[in-house]
Structure formats: C-alpha cells, structure tokens
Amino acid sequence: MEAVAKLNNVPTSARKMRMVADMIRGQRVNRALNILKFEAKEGAARLEKLLLSAIANWQSKNEDERLEDADLYIKSITVDGGRMLKRLRPAPQGRAHRIRKRSNHVTLVIASKNDAAVTAEVVEEVINETENK
DSSP: OEEEEEEEEESSOHHHHHHHHHHHTTOBHHHHHHHHHTOOSHHHHHHHHHHHHHHHHHHHHOTTSOHHHHOEEEEEEEEEEEEEEEEEEEOGGGOEEEEEEEEEEEEEEEEEHHHHHHHHHHHHHHHHHHHHO
C-alpha cells in the first residue's frame, strides 16, 4: 500500500530542494529520517516534516499493520517548479533589474517492501491461471 504527501509553494528554488531530495530517493524511511535530521541545508527540515506526514498518512490507511513490520521505503519523490514572484530591484541610471523569487512543489510517495512481494505473487498467480485455461 502506498501513501502520498504533498508540499506546495515552498519558498526555495526547485534546484536547491532537488539536491536534498536526491539524497533520500529510494532509501528506507528510518535511514531517510536520519539523513534529513543531520543535513544542514534548509530544505532538509521541510522534507523531514513532509516524510513524517507521509508516514502518518500510511498509518491511517493501514491501521491493522505495525509500522516496524511494514519495511517502508521512499518509492518516489519529485520536486517541480512552483509559482514565481517577480520583483524589481533598482539599478544604476534609472534602470531596473528583475528579481525572480522561485518556489517549488514536492510530492513524496512511500510504499511497503512487503506489498511489492505480495503483488508480484498475485501477478504470477494470474499469469498461471490464464496459461492453464
């Protein structure tokens, strides 16, 4: 079972956030939380909070399963550009330079490794049934 968490209009550039997201992509949830906790970049604290939200979403979907037994990992994390605030900064001789204040959107998907094994078994059973017919 998957769980999704989204973070919209984060006031940092997408490039800076992608640097942090690349560090945790594909990692187990416990390891990703440790990486984010001790990372000095600004985006790490926001991604840590987002990951905790995704874990809470997974727990609300799967109330009968234990978190320790689930073996959760980060299935995908995408960082897309968000809205851009355009400002003007005065420049010499009456000119103006454009300042772009960038933002981003982050989408985080976590899944259980145990579910991947179960779905693979189900697919094999369906293939075997169709071959036998």
